[in-house]
Amino acid sequence: xxxxxxxxxxxxxxxxxxxxxxxxxxxxxxxxxxxxxxxxxxxxxxxxxxxxxxxxxxxxxxxxxxxxxxxxxxxxxxxxxxxxxxxxx
Amino acid sequence: xxxxxxxxxxxxxxxxxxxxxxxxxxxxxxxxxxxxxxxxxxxxxxxxxxxxxxxxxxxxxxxxxxxxxxxxxxxxxxxxxxxxxxxxxxxxxxxxxxxxxxxxxxxxxxxxxxxxxxxxxxxxxxxxxxxxxxxxxxxxxxxxxxxxxxxxxxxxxxxxxxxxxxxxxxxxxxxxxxxxxxxxxxxxxxxxxxxxxxxxxxxxxxxxxxxxxxxxxxxxxxxxxxxxxxxxxxxxxxxxxxxxxxxxxxxxxxxxxxxxxxxxxxxxxxxxxxxxxxxxxxxxxxxxxxxxxxxxxxxxxxxxxxxxxxxxxxxxxxxxxxxxxxxxxxxxxxxxxxxxxxxxxxxxxxxxxxxxxxxxxxxxxxxxxxxxxxxxxxxxxxxxxxxxxxxxxxxx
Numbered sequence: 001x002x003x004x005x006x007x008x009x010x011x012x013x014x015x016x017x018x019x020x021x022x023x024x025x026x027x028x029x030x031x032x033x034x035x036x037x038x039x040x041x042x043x044x045x046x047x048x049x050x051x052x053x054x055x056x057x058x059x060x061x062x063x064x065x066x067x068x069x070x071x072x073x074x075x076x077x078x079x080x081x082x083x084x085x086x087x088x089x
Numbered sequence: 090x091x092x093x094x095x096x097x098x099x100x101x102x103x104x105x106x107x108x109x110x111x112x113x114x115x116x117x118x119x120x121x122x123x124x125x126x127x128x129x130x131x132x133x134x135x136x137x138x139x140x141x142x143x144x145x146x147x148x149x150x151x152x153x154x155x156x157x158x159x160x161x162x163x164x165x166x167x168x169x170x171x172x173x174x175x176x177x178x179x180x181x182x183x184x185x186x187x188x189x190x191x192x193x194x195x196x197x198x199x200x201x202x203x204x205x206x207x208x209x210x211x212x213x214x215x216x217x218x219x220x221x222x223x224x225x226x227x228x229x230x231x232x233x234x235x236x237x238x239x240x241x242x243x244x245x246x247x248x249x250x251x252x253x254x255x256x257x258x259x260x261x262x263x264x265x266x267x268x269x270x271x272x273x274x275x276x277x278x279x280x281x282x283x284x285x286x287x288x289x290x291x292x293x294x295x296x297x298x299x300x301x302x303x304x305x306x307x308x309x310x311x312x313x314x315x316x317x318x319x320x321x322x323x324x325x326x327x328x329x330x331x332x333x334x335x336x337x338x339x340x341x342x343x344x345x346x347x348x349x350x351x352x353x354x355x356x357x358x359x360x361x362x363x364x365x366x367x368x369x370x371x372x373x374x375x376x377x378x379x380x381x382x383x384x385x386x387x388x389x390x391x392x393x394x395x396x397x398x399x400x401x402x403x404x405x406x407x408x409x410x411x412x413x414x415x416x417x418x419x420x421x422x423x424x425x426x427x428x429x430x431x432x433x434x435x436x437x438x439x440x441x442x443x444x445x446x447x448x449x450x451x452x453x454x455x456x457x458x459x460x461x462x463x464x465x466x467x468x469x470x471x472x473x474x475x476x477x478x479x480x481x482x483x484x485x
Contacts, residue, residue, distance in 0.1 A: 009347030009420070010376065014475065018421060040475030053368040054375070061427045081427065083416070085366045086344040086351055088378040089233040089321040 003030055003074050006081045011045075014038050022080075027057060028070035030080065045082060054085040092165050094124055095172035098219075098405055100135075102314065102339055103128045105356050105412075106405045112171075117148060118161040120171055129358035130337030135173060147174045190247040190293075192221045199291075203245055211406040217245065221291075223403045224248035226313040228301060228329055230281040231255075232383065233319035233343050235267040236392030242285040242292050244400055249285060250313055252297040253277040264385035301325060303447035306332040315399050317341045319392065321378065323369040324450035330355070330362035331447055334438055339402060343395045345383050346376070350391035350417035353429060354398050354410040360431040361438045365414065369454045373473060387419050 005020050012018055015038045022037070024030035035042040045055045050070070057064045058081040064072045074080065094112050096104050104110055110127065114120035125132035137143055141161075148155045149172040155163045165171070195203070195214055199221075206212045206220075225246050227234045230253040241249055257265075257272045257280050265277075272280040278296035285294050297309055301320075306328055310316055316338050320326050326342070333340040337357040344351050355361050394415065401407045416425045437444045 008349045008418075010381065013477075018418070040478070043471060043475055052370065052374075054366045054370040056365065056427075058427045061425070063427065063429070065432075066430070081416075081425070083351075083427070084375060085323070085370060086346040086349065087321060087323045087326060087375060088344055088346040088383055089229050089231055089319040 002076060004077075004079045005030065005034065006079065008083060008086075010084060011041070011082060014041050014044060025073060026068075026070065027059070027064055027072045027074060027080065030074060031070070045084065052084075056083045057081070058083065091167060092120055092169045092171055094120060095170060095174075097173055097175055099175065100131065100173070101405050102402055103130050103134065103337070103357065105359070105409050106402065106407075108405075114165060116159075116161070116165055117150065117155055117163045117171060120165060121161075121173075127358070128356075133337070145175055148172070149174065190222045190224070192218045192247070199245070202289075206244070211404060216404045216406075219403050220400065221245050221247045223315070224250070224313045225315045225317060225399055226250040226252065226310060227317050227319055228252050228325065229319035229321060230265070230267055230277040231261065231319060231321060232264045232345060232378065232385075232388035233392040233395065234281070234317075235265045235319075236389045237317050237319060237396045238267055238281055238285055239288065240393055240396035241399070242289045244396075245289060246292060248293040248295065248313070250295045250297060250309070251278045251281045252299070252301050252309065253281065254298050254300045260379075264383065264388045266389070301328060303328065303449065306447060307336060310336055310338060313338065315339050315341065315402065317395050317399060318343060319395075322454075323375075324454040326362060327369065327454070328447065328450045331437055331444065333357070334361050335447075339399075341395045341398050341402075343391045345387055345391050346378060347381055348384055348387060348419040350387055350419070352391055352394050352398070352410060352415045352417070353413060354402070356409075356411045358431070358438060359411055360429055361435065363437045363444075364432040364435045364439075365429050367432075367435070372455060376473075384419060387417075390419070391417060 002021050002023060005022050007015055022030045022033045024033050031042060045052055059067060059072055060079055091111050091113055093109050095109055096107060110124060112120045112123040114123050121135060135146055142148060150158060150163055151170055203217045206217050207214055223246055225241055227237050230251050238249060255277050257268045257275050257277055259273055261268055267281045267284045276298055278298045282294040282296050285292055299305060310332050316329060316333050318326060318329055318340060320329060334357060340355040342353055342355060342362060398410055401409055412429060413426045414429045431438060433440045436442060
């Protein structure tokens with residue numbers, strides 16, 4: 001299942017693009033896949049198997065925290081956004 | 090039994106501009122308690138610090154005043170309408186609300202100055218007066234604070250507070266429209282005041298030339314109706330969020346970095362910054378504008394949206410951004426929204442709060458992880474190095 005993943009400018013330094021494609025049946029698998037394509041990716045958003053609490057992931061604009069966390073199932077055509085906190089003002 | 094409760098205009102800042110809300114209860118007292126549960130702070134607006142409905146507030150059930158019925162015990166049925174009507178404008182607990190500015194009829198000069206507002210049906214002379222009676226505190230006179238302050242000054246906000254203890258620096262002038270070349274070296278709050286009053290001498294500007302801390306936040310924020318966040322660090326964001334929650338002030342939040350922006354509105358009791366980001370990143374994990382940069386014009390876009398949102402709350406117009414996080418991607422020129430909501434597990438505004446007073450935010454943001462400082466320092470360092478390697482290989 002090819003899923004579209006949108007990242008913010010900070011993560012773009014790792015992926016080289018704003019929107020990338022990944023594979024996986026769940027969000028967790030998708031992130032592992034992205035890490036093999038873009039080394040260092042997972043490190044920016046996870047530690048010890050769980051998401052940093054200042055990073056939110058949205059499946060089609062719904063926070064996965066209120067779905068099934070990293071076990072949230074994804075399918076072809078879904079859109080994932082990875083959103084770390086920004087503090088700049 | 091669901092009843093409809095009419096919310097008077099001065100109280101609508103608590104209910105996201107809703108004119109009517111649904112509530113449950115067998116009688117008026119229970120319904121008011123239910124509205125307070127849904128929109129914390131409502132009880133205080135109606136009752137002040139007392140136990141009985143004060144003389145300047147009338148409550149009607151189906152257009153009949155409750156003193157001619159059974160007072161606060163008046164029984165209700167499905168479909169009844171309860172209306173809360175302050176007998177005088179701006180009625181709120183007098184021992185806790187600061188003296189509100191009241192504006193009489195607009196002068197000829199004001200009618201001219203604000204004519205482009207007044208001719209719009211959503212504003213009119215009454216709406217312009219509400220703007221002129223409102224008070225807004227802006228945290229930071231920097232990238233976001235600048236366009237916020239300028240547009241609120243132009244709109245005629247009655248009182249603008251500016252919190253900033255820094256001085257104007259040459260590198261600020263790439264984006265901070267409150268300050269100009271001749272202001273370099275001047276305290277930013279003073280430079281802000283001068284710019285605001287050069288635009289509009291009618292605006293009362295209060296400068297708070299101090300860092301906002303747990304010791305002064307409640308004292309500073311209590312005198313304003315709304316707070317807009319233009320802070321540039323996580324500690325200040327969590328502090329302002331918590332203080333606004335405790336004081337029941339709507340908070341218009343915005344943040345920027347590189348080519349991205351995020352904006353939302355937090356209404357007391359309906360989600361807060363901690364619901365969205367329960368813990369801050371360890372130091373070094375998320376770069377600051379000084380480290381990563383920001384497109385100057387981006388500050389204008391995001392800050393102006395923040396100013397727009399506070400004006401909408403004051404006017405009771407349109408739909409506020411509360412419950413939605415607006416994401417701005419300037420490179421793609423794309424706006425998106427994601428849903429945000431109150432987290433029942435939130436330590437501040439959830440069902441079982443554990444944060445009941447302001448904490449030491451610098452210490453908390455400095456050691457955000459369960460790991461030892463050494464581990465977190467290494468993690469942040471490794472993450473930063475990975476970003477730099479990736480960027481370098483792309484530029485090679």
